Amino acid sequence: MPSQQELDLQISPLVQESLAHNSRTLHNLQSLTASLFGISAGILGLESYSGFLFYLVFSLLTTALFYLLRIAPTALSSPASPTSKAGVLGRYFRSPLDFWTAGVTNGLAGFILTWTLFYGLVRA
Amino acid sequence: MTLISKSITAFGSLLLAHACYSAQEHSALQSFRAATSAVLTSTPTAATSLPIDIAIETVVAILVILVGLVLGTSPLRPIQWREWAGKIEREGEDGFKDNNGQVNRDYLGNPFGFIEGRPNFVDIRKQRKEFAEWVKGQGEQQK
Structure with a gap:
C-alpha cells in the first residue's frame, strides 16, 4: 500500500526540470547578493554578531523581495486552482520552509569572504 | 524588463563603489590625523565611527542593487x-x-x-x- 505522499505524486506528478530551474534561479540570486552584502558589511565596518545579523536580515529581505516581485504577481495573472492547498508558492517550490530558509546557508561562505576582504581593504 | 534591471543594478553598483571609496578615504584621513596629532599634542583622538551619510549610502546602494538583481532573474516555471x-x-x-x-x-x-x-x-x-x-x-x- 503506497503512502499518501506517493499517491499524491502519482496523481499530480512534478516536472524535475522546472524544479531544478526554479531552485537554480533562486540559488544564483542568493549567492550573488550574499557577496554584495559582504561588501557592504565590510564598508560599514560591522564586527562579530552585528555582521551576521546584518546578513540574516538582508538574506531574508532578498527572499521576501523575490517572493513579492517574482512569485506574487503570477497569482494575479493566473490564479491557483482551488484544489491546490499549497498556494501560489507551491506552484514553483516544493516546500515553503526550504524556500524561506535555504538562502541563509547558500551564501554564507561568499558573505564571509567578501566581508573580511572589504573590512580589511577599507580599514587598512 | 532586462534593460530596467540592468540599469538599476548599474546605478546601485555606482553608489556602492562611491560609498566604498568614501569609507576608505575616511579611514585613511582618520589614521593620518591620529598620526599627526600624536606627534604634535598627545591628546587622545575620539573614537572614529563611519559618518552617517556613508552608512546610509551603503544601505541604499545595497537595496537598489537588490531590486535590480531580483528584477533580472529569469521567470520561474510551474512544477506541477x-x-x-x-x-x-x-x-x-x-x-x-x-x-x-x-x-x-x-x-x-x-x-x-x-x-x-x-x-x-x-x-x-x-x-x-x-x-x-x-x-x-x-x-x-x-x-
Missing part, C-alpha cells in the same frame, strides 16, 4: 506537470524564454509531441488534397 504542460500548450516557446529573449536550452517542446506525431495521426486525405492543389499550381505557373 499539468500546469507546465498547459503552459506549453498555450504559450509554446514564448513562455520559456530567458531575459535575453532566447528560448531556454532545456525546453523540449510539447511532452506529448511523440503521440501527436504518430503516423496514425497523419491526415492522409488532407495531405493528398494539398498535394493535388500544389501540383495544379505548378502546372498553371508553367503555362
